Amino acid sequence: MTEQPVYLTLGFSDEEWGLLTGLPLAVLTAASAAEPDGTRRTLAEGAAGLEAVAAGRDGGSPLVAAVAQEVVSRAGDPETGEELPPINPGDxxxxxxxxxxxxxxxAALLRAKVDEGEAGAYGHWVVSIAEQVVSAAPSGGMLGIGGHLVTEPERRFRDALAKAFHD
Structure with missing residues (x-):
């Protein structure tokens, strides 16, 4: 007998699982794109974001652990030295x-399908990915000195993301 995919055992359709597993890397990319950066900063943001994604495997939420495992299996595991190439959206x-x-x-899907604790854990994890990315390296300044750790555009994105999960 064939074992069911984890998302079916958790009660999600293919499309729903795609939304939940696609969002963490999309958040990583968006948080990095919120402020135009140089290559060094973008690489630092990508590495920090991938580490935040992978950290979800070790949390107390079965949903977050399953999503994080799926994302890491697709994107690469920072513990093995794998890195995401920088992704720069056109717009x-x-x-x-x-x-x-x-x-x-x-957020709406999770409110409808899982208990409040699992929905909250997923939202918190996704926002923590954005937080790790925007805090990875300062913007501005000279030779990495000075500048802002989190710029206003990055802060607006992170806060809007948190609001999406708390409405």
Whole structure:
């Protein structure tokens, strides 16, 4: 007998699981794209984001652990030295809006399908990914000195993302 995919045992359809597993990397990309950066900063953001994604495997939420495991199996495991190549959306503002829309859809899905604790754990994890990305390296300054750890556009994205999961 063939074992069912984990998302079916958790009660999600293919499309719903795609939304939940696609959002973490989309958030990583959007948080990085919220502020135009140089290559060094973008690589640091990607590494920090992938570590935050992978950390979800070790949390107390079965849903977050399953999503994180799926994402890491697709994107690479930072514990083995794998890194995401930088992704630069052509229209960052449109991409941020799309990611926030998907976050709202994921939040609504989770409110309908899982208990409050699991929904909260997923939302907290996704927001923590954005937080790790925007805090990975300062913007501005000279030779990495000075500048802002989290810029206003990054802060707005992170806060809008958190709001999507708390409405």
């Amino acid at each position: 960052p503002e449109a991409y941020l809006g799309d990611v926030l829309d998907r976050a709202g859809a994921a």
